[in-house]
Amino acid sequence: MKNSDDAQNTNLHWSQQKEQAVGYWQIKLLLILFRLFPIIILRILAFPVGFFYFLFSKKARTESKRFLKKAAPFVNDPVMAKKCRSPLGPLRHIISFSLTVVGKIESWGGKLQLNKFTYQDGDIFGLRGDLESGKGVFLITSHLGTVELLRGLASFNRISVSLKVPFTAVLDTNVTRNFTRMMRELNPDFVDIISVNEIGPDTAILLEERLAAGGIVTIAADRTDANRAEKNLLIPFLGEEAPFSSGVFYMAALMKAPIYFMFAMRRGDLSIRPEYDVYVHKSTLPLECSRKERFQKSADLAAAFAALLESYCKERPFQWYNFYDFWSKEV
Numbered sequence: 001m002k003n004s005d006d007a008q009n010t011n012l013h014w015s016q017q018k019e020q021a022v023g024y025w026q027i028k029l030l031l032i033l034f035r036l037f038p039i040i041i042l043r044i045l046a047f048p049v050g051f052f053y054f055l056f057s058k059k060a061r062t063e064s065k066r067f068l069k070k071a072a073p074f075v076n077d078p079v080m081a082k083k084c085r086s087p088l089g090p091l092r093h094i095i096s097f098s099l100t101v102v103g104k105i106e107s108w109g110g111k112l113q114l115n116k117f118t119y120q121d122g123d124i125f126g127l128r129g130d131l132e133s134g135k136g137v138f139l140i141t142s143h144l145g146t147v148e149l150l151r152g153l154a155s156f157n158r159i160s161v162s163l164k165v166p167f168t169a170v171l172d173t174n175v176t177r178n179f180t181r182m183m184r185e186l187n188p189d190f191v192d193i194i195s196v197n198e199i200g201p202d203t204a205i206l207l208e209e210r211l212a213a214g215g216i217v218t219i220a221a222d223r224t225d226a227n228r229a230e231k232n233l234l235i236p237f238l239g240e241e242a243p244f245s246s247g248v249f250y251m252a253a254l255m256k257a258p259i260y261f262m263f264a265m266r267r268g269d270l271s272i273r274p275e276y277d278v279y280v281h282k283s284t285l286p287l288e289c290s291r292k293e294r295f296q297k298s299a300d301l302a303a304a305f306a307a308l309l310e311s312y313c314k315e316r317p318f319q320w321y322n323f324y325d326f327w328s329k330e331v
Contacts, residue, residue, distance in 0.1 A: 034105050042102045043272040050095030057094075063323040064090035070327075071317040074238050074310075084317055096269045096318045100146050103266075103274065107149040116275050123260065123280040130258050131165055136211030138252045138259045139218040140301075142309055144320045145265035146276060147220075166215035168192045168207065196225065204254060211257040221248045221305050222322060232329075233299060235306040238313065242327045244306060249298035259283040259301065261308055269318040281308060 033042055072084035106112045130137050141147040171193055207217050224232050224245045232243035252259050261281040266274040285297050313320050
Protein backbone atom coordinates (compact mmCIF):
# COMPACT_ATOMS: atom_id res chain seq x y z
CA MET A 1 0.00 0.00 0.00
CA LYS A 2 1.36 3.42 -0.97
CA ASN A 3 1.67 6.14 1.59
CA SER A 4 0.14 9.54 0.77
CA ASP A 5 3.49 11.07 -0.28
CA ASP A 6 4.17 8.23 -2.73
CA ALA A 7 0.69 8.45 -4.20
CA GLN A 8 0.89 12.22 -4.57
CA ASN A 9 4.31 12.02 -6.17
CA THR A 10 3.19 9.35 -8.65
CA ASN A 11 0.25 11.44 -9.82
CA LEU A 12 2.37 14.50 -10.54
CA HIS A 13 3.81 15.27 -13.96
CA TRP A 14 7.35 13.86 -14.33
CA SER A 15 8.91 17.35 -14.14
CA GLN A 16 7.24 18.00 -10.76
CA GLN A 17 8.06 14.68 -9.13
CA LYS A 18 10.69 14.38 -6.43
CA GLU A 19 14.08 12.83 -7.10
CA GLN A 20 14.13 13.89 -10.73
CA ALA A 21 17.28 15.98 -10.50
CA VAL A 22 20.58 15.38 -8.78
CA GLY A 23 21.23 17.89 -6.00
CA TYR A 24 23.72 20.72 -6.33
CA TRP A 25 26.09 19.47 -3.64
CA GLN A 26 26.06 15.93 -4.98
CA ILE A 27 27.23 17.19 -8.38
CA LYS A 28 29.66 19.61 -6.71
CA LEU A 29 31.31 16.69 -4.90
CA LEU A 30 31.49 14.77 -8.16
CA LEU A 31 33.24 17.71 -9.83
CA ILE A 32 35.77 17.94 -7.01
CA LEU A 33 36.53 14.23 -7.41
CA PHE A 34 36.73 14.71 -11.19
CA ARG A 35 39.46 17.32 -10.73
CA LEU A 36 41.39 15.24 -8.21
CA PHE A 37 41.30 11.71 -9.61
CA PRO A 38 41.51 9.86 -12.94
CA ILE A 39 38.09 9.38 -14.53
CA ILE A 40 38.23 5.62 -14.02
CA ILE A 41 38.09 6.22 -10.25
CA LEU A 42 34.79 8.04 -10.68
CA ARG A 43 33.44 5.18 -12.77
CA ILE A 44 34.38 2.72 -10.03
CA LEU A 45 32.73 4.99 -7.44
CA ALA A 46 29.56 5.02 -9.59
CA PHE A 47 28.91 1.42 -8.50
CA PRO A 48 28.58 2.04 -4.73
CA VAL A 49 26.77 5.32 -5.41
CA GLY A 50 24.27 3.50 -7.62
CA PHE A 51 23.87 0.78 -5.00
CA PHE A 52 23.21 3.40 -2.30
CA TYR A 53 20.58 5.06 -4.52
CA PHE A 54 19.02 1.66 -5.22
CA LEU A 55 18.71 0.97 -1.49
CA PHE A 56 17.25 4.30 -0.45
CA SER A 57 15.18 5.45 -3.44
CA LYS A 58 11.98 3.43 -3.47
CA LYS A 59 10.67 5.47 -6.39
CA ALA A 60 13.71 4.75 -8.57
CA ARG A 61 13.43 1.02 -7.82
CA THR A 62 9.69 1.00 -8.51
CA GLU A 63 9.86 2.90 -11.79
CA SER A 64 12.87 0.95 -13.03
CA LYS A 65 11.11 -2.34 -12.27
CA ARG A 66 7.97 -1.08 -14.04
CA PHE A 67 9.87 -0.20 -17.19
CA LEU A 68 12.05 -3.33 -17.28
CA LYS A 69 9.02 -5.59 -16.79
CA LYS A 70 7.25 -3.88 -19.67
CA ALA A 71 10.33 -3.95 -21.91
CA ALA A 72 11.38 -7.57 -21.21
CA PRO A 73 8.94 -9.30 -23.64
CA PHE A 74 10.22 -7.10 -26.48
CA VAL A 75 13.98 -7.32 -25.81
CA ASN A 76 15.77 -9.02 -28.68
CA ASP A 77 18.50 -10.81 -26.71
CA PRO A 78 17.19 -13.63 -24.44
CA VAL A 79 20.05 -13.06 -21.97
CA MET A 80 19.23 -9.36 -21.78
CA ALA A 81 15.53 -10.13 -21.38
CA LYS A 82 16.38 -12.41 -18.44
CA LYS A 83 18.35 -9.57 -16.83
CA CYS A 84 15.31 -7.31 -17.22
CA ARG A 85 13.17 -9.83 -15.33
CA SER A 86 15.76 -10.36 -12.60
CA PRO A 87 15.12 -8.86 -9.13
CA LEU A 88 18.51 -7.17 -9.56
CA GLY A 89 17.50 -5.59 -12.87
CA PRO A 90 16.68 -2.21 -11.23
CA LEU A 91 20.11 -2.20 -9.53
CA ARG A 92 21.81 -2.67 -12.90
CA HIS A 93 19.62 0.06 -14.37
CA ILE A 94 20.42 2.59 -11.63
CA ILE A 95 24.18 1.89 -11.71
CA SER A 96 24.06 2.31 -15.49
CA PHE A 97 22.55 5.77 -14.89
CA SER A 98 25.31 6.62 -12.39
CA LEU A 99 27.91 5.77 -15.03
CA THR A 100 26.12 8.03 -17.50
CA VAL A 101 26.39 11.00 -15.13
CA VAL A 102 30.15 10.39 -14.89
CA GLY A 103 30.31 10.27 -18.68
CA LYS A 104 28.59 13.64 -18.96
CA ILE A 105 31.11 15.25 -16.65
CA GLU A 106 33.97 13.60 -18.54
CA SER A 107 32.64 15.05 -21.77
CA TRP A 108 32.06 18.57 -20.46
CA GLY A 109 35.45 18.52 -18.78
CA GLY A 110 37.12 17.96 -22.14
CA LYS A 111 38.50 14.50 -21.36
CA LEU A 112 36.32 12.43 -23.69
CA GLN A 113 37.92 11.68 -27.05
CA LEU A 114 36.12 11.40 -30.37
CA ASN A 115 37.77 8.03 -31.06
CA LYS A 116 35.57 6.53 -28.36
CA PHE A 117 32.59 6.93 -30.71
CA THR A 118 31.72 4.64 -33.62
CA TYR A 119 29.03 5.85 -36.01
CA GLN A 120 26.86 2.91 -37.02
CA ASP A 121 24.55 4.54 -39.54
CA GLY A 122 25.35 6.14 -42.90
CA ASP A 123 23.27 9.25 -42.19
CA ILE A 124 26.16 10.67 -40.17
CA PHE A 125 27.70 11.63 -43.50
CA GLY A 126 24.56 13.56 -44.40
CA LEU A 127 24.67 15.34 -41.04
CA ARG A 128 28.32 16.28 -41.44
CA GLY A 129 27.69 17.34 -45.03
CA ASP A 130 24.86 19.67 -44.00
CA LEU A 131 27.00 21.25 -41.28
CA GLU A 132 30.04 21.60 -43.56
CA SER A 133 27.89 23.41 -46.12
CA GLY A 134 26.68 25.84 -43.47
CA LYS A 135 23.20 24.39 -43.03
CA GLY A 136 21.76 24.30 -39.57
CA VAL A 137 20.20 21.02 -38.40
CA PHE A 138 17.45 20.19 -35.93
CA LEU A 139 18.58 17.25 -33.81
CA ILE A 140 15.97 15.16 -31.98
CA THR A 141 17.40 13.06 -29.16
CA SER A 142 16.12 11.13 -26.13
CA HIS A 143 17.01 10.00 -22.62
CA LEU A 144 18.19 6.70 -24.05
CA GLY A 145 21.95 6.31 -23.78
CA THR A 146 24.42 9.17 -23.60
CA VAL A 147 23.72 11.61 -26.43
CA GLU A 148 24.51 14.39 -23.92
CA LEU A 149 28.18 13.52 -24.52
CA LEU A 150 27.93 14.86 -28.06
CA ARG A 151 27.00 18.28 -26.71
CA GLY A 152 30.23 18.24 -24.74
CA LEU A 153 32.21 17.28 -27.81
CA ALA A 154 30.53 20.07 -29.78
CA SER A 155 31.59 22.65 -27.20
CA PHE A 156 35.23 21.64 -27.85
CA ASN A 157 34.65 21.49 -31.64
CA ARG A 158 35.28 17.73 -31.69
CA ILE A 159 32.49 16.63 -34.03
CA SER A 160 34.64 16.08 -37.14
CA VAL A 161 33.37 19.25 -38.82
CA SER A 162 35.86 21.89 -39.91
CA LEU A 163 33.51 24.77 -39.05
CA LYS A 164 32.81 26.01 -35.53
CA VAL A 165 29.20 24.92 -35.06
CA PRO A 166 26.99 26.85 -32.60
CA PHE A 167 25.02 24.46 -30.39
CA THR A 168 21.69 25.29 -28.74
CA ALA A 169 19.93 22.89 -26.39
CA VAL A 170 16.24 23.18 -25.50
CA LEU A 171 15.87 21.79 -21.96
CA ASP A 172 13.50 21.83 -19.00
CA THR A 173 15.71 24.08 -16.89
CA ASN A 174 13.47 23.68 -13.83
CA VAL A 175 14.64 20.05 -13.66
CA THR A 176 18.23 20.42 -14.88
CA ARG A 177 19.23 23.71 -13.22
CA ASN A 178 21.65 22.13 -10.73
CA PHE A 179 23.36 20.08 -13.40
CA THR A 180 23.46 23.03 -15.82
CA ARG A 181 24.97 25.25 -13.12
CA MET A 182 27.75 22.76 -12.50
CA MET A 183 28.43 22.24 -16.19
CA ARG A 184 28.85 25.97 -16.68
CA GLU A 185 31.32 25.98 -13.80
CA LEU A 186 33.22 23.10 -15.36
CA ASN A 187 33.11 24.46 -18.91
CA PRO A 188 32.43 28.18 -19.57
CA ASP A 189 31.76 27.27 -23.22
CA PHE A 190 28.72 25.24 -22.17
CA VAL A 191 26.19 25.32 -25.02
CA ASP A 192 23.41 27.88 -25.12
CA ILE A 193 20.36 26.76 -23.19
CA ILE A 194 16.75 27.69 -23.93
CA SER A 195 14.11 26.67 -21.43
CA VAL A 196 11.38 24.50 -22.92
CA ASN A 197 8.98 26.32 -20.60
CA GLU A 198 9.67 29.60 -22.39
CA ILE A 199 9.04 28.44 -25.95
CA GLY A 200 6.90 30.95 -27.83
CA PRO A 201 6.88 32.99 -31.08
CA ASP A 202 9.99 34.96 -30.09
CA THR A 203 11.85 31.76 -29.21
CA ALA A 204 10.88 30.14 -32.49
CA ILE A 205 12.34 33.12 -34.36
CA LEU A 206 15.54 32.85 -32.31
CA LEU A 207 15.88 29.14 -33.12
CA GLU A 208 15.30 29.83 -36.81
CA GLU A 209 18.08 32.44 -36.71
CA ARG A 210 20.49 29.99 -35.08
CA LEU A 211 19.68 27.33 -37.64
CA ALA A 212 20.10 29.86 -40.45
CA ALA A 213 23.56 30.61 -39.02
CA GLY A 214 24.53 26.95 -39.46
CA GLY A 215 24.00 25.86 -35.87
CA ILE A 216 22.60 22.75 -34.23
CA VAL A 217 19.38 22.93 -32.24
CA THR A 218 18.72 19.87 -30.11
CA ILE A 219 15.85 18.68 -27.94
CA ALA A 220 14.98 15.40 -26.24
CA ALA A 221 11.57 14.21 -27.44
CA ASP A 222 10.74 11.45 -24.96
CA ARG A 223 9.27 13.65 -22.23
CA THR A 224 6.03 15.58 -22.31
CA ASP A 225 5.18 19.18 -21.44
CA ALA A 226 3.36 19.62 -18.11
CA ASN A 227 1.42 22.57 -19.52
CA ARG A 228 0.17 20.86 -22.69
CA ALA A 229 -0.92 17.39 -21.63
CA GLU A 230 -4.10 17.66 -23.69
CA LYS A 231 -2.02 18.03 -26.87
CA ASN A 232 0.14 14.95 -26.38
CA LEU A 233 0.23 12.37 -29.15
CA LEU A 234 -0.60 8.80 -28.13
CA ILE A 235 1.73 6.45 -30.01
CA PRO A 236 2.28 2.68 -29.61
CA PHE A 237 5.47 2.07 -27.64
CA LEU A 238 6.54 -1.31 -26.22
CA GLY A 239 3.06 -2.78 -26.46
CA GLU A 240 0.98 0.14 -25.15
CA GLU A 241 0.13 3.66 -26.24
CA ALA A 242 2.36 6.26 -24.59
CA PRO A 243 2.16 10.07 -24.66
CA PHE A 244 4.69 11.99 -26.75
CA SER A 245 4.85 15.77 -26.87
CA SER A 246 3.26 17.16 -30.04
CA GLY A 247 4.99 20.50 -29.42
CA VAL A 248 8.51 19.11 -29.89
CA PHE A 249 7.72 17.69 -33.31
CA TYR A 250 5.63 20.65 -34.43
CA MET A 251 8.56 22.93 -33.56
CA ALA A 252 10.89 20.71 -35.59
CA ALA A 253 8.48 20.82 -38.55
CA LEU A 254 8.24 24.60 -38.22
CA MET A 255 11.98 25.22 -38.51
CA LYS A 256 12.38 24.23 -42.20
CA ALA A 257 15.82 22.76 -41.47
CA PRO A 258 17.09 19.21 -41.99
CA ILE A 259 15.85 16.99 -39.14
CA TYR A 260 17.93 14.18 -37.69
CA PHE A 261 17.29 11.61 -34.95
CA MET A 262 20.38 10.68 -32.95
CA PHE A 263 21.05 7.99 -30.33
CA ALA A 264 24.39 7.36 -28.58
CA MET A 265 24.76 4.28 -26.34
CA ARG A 266 27.55 2.60 -24.43
CA ARG A 267 28.83 -0.80 -25.45
CA GLY A 268 28.18 -2.62 -22.23
CA ASP A 269 25.81 -1.13 -19.68
CA LEU A 270 28.34 -1.32 -16.82
CA SER A 271 31.63 -0.86 -18.62
CA ILE A 272 34.27 1.18 -16.75
CA ARG A 273 36.19 1.75 -20.00
CA PRO A 274 33.25 2.58 -22.25
CA GLU A 275 33.08 2.99 -25.98
CA TYR A 276 29.99 4.34 -27.70
CA ASP A 277 27.85 3.46 -30.70
CA VAL A 278 26.14 6.41 -32.36
CA TYR A 279 23.12 6.00 -34.64
CA VAL A 280 21.99 8.86 -36.89
CA HIS A 281 18.78 8.84 -38.93
CA LYS A 282 17.70 11.65 -41.23
CA SER A 283 14.01 12.39 -41.57
CA THR A 284 12.78 11.90 -45.12
CA LEU A 285 9.80 14.23 -44.69
CA PRO A 286 9.80 17.35 -46.93
CA LEU A 287 10.98 20.64 -45.42
CA GLU A 288 8.46 22.80 -47.25
CA CYS A 289 4.80 22.26 -46.41
CA SER A 290 1.55 24.10 -45.71
CA ARG A 291 0.21 24.73 -42.22
CA LYS A 292 -2.18 21.77 -42.53
CA GLU A 293 0.61 19.56 -43.86
CA ARG A 294 2.85 20.68 -41.02
CA PHE A 295 0.51 19.15 -38.44
CA GLN A 296 0.58 15.85 -40.31
CA LYS A 297 4.34 16.11 -40.71
CA SER A 298 4.79 16.59 -36.97
CA ALA A 299 2.64 13.51 -36.27
CA ASP A 300 4.70 11.49 -38.77
CA LEU A 301 7.92 12.71 -37.13
CA ALA A 302 6.64 11.62 -33.73
CA ALA A 303 5.72 8.17 -35.03
CA ALA A 304 9.14 7.77 -36.67
CA PHE A 305 10.91 8.84 -33.48
CA ALA A 306 8.84 6.50 -31.29
CA ALA A 307 9.60 3.57 -33.60
CA LEU A 308 13.35 4.27 -33.47
CA LEU A 309 13.30 4.77 -29.71
CA GLU A 310 11.46 1.48 -29.28
CA SER A 311 13.92 -0.40 -31.48
CA TYR A 312 16.93 0.83 -29.48
CA CYS A 313 15.20 0.26 -26.13
CA LYS A 314 14.78 -3.36 -27.21
CA GLU A 315 18.55 -3.57 -27.70
CA ARG A 316 19.72 -1.67 -24.59
CA PRO A 317 16.89 -1.33 -22.09
CA PHE A 318 19.23 -0.57 -19.19
CA GLN A 319 20.31 2.67 -20.87
CA TRP A 320 16.92 4.38 -20.94
CA TYR A 321 16.76 6.85 -18.06
CA ASN A 322 13.15 7.94 -17.61
CA PHE A 323 12.46 6.99 -14.00
CA TYR A 324 8.73 7.64 -14.01
CA ASP A 325 5.63 5.96 -15.44
CA PHE A 326 6.18 6.81 -19.08
CA TRP A 327 2.84 5.34 -20.16
CA SER A 328 0.70 7.31 -17.72
CA LYS A 329 -1.52 9.82 -19.51
CA GLU A 330 -1.20 12.12 -16.49
CA VAL A 331 2.60 12.54 -16.65
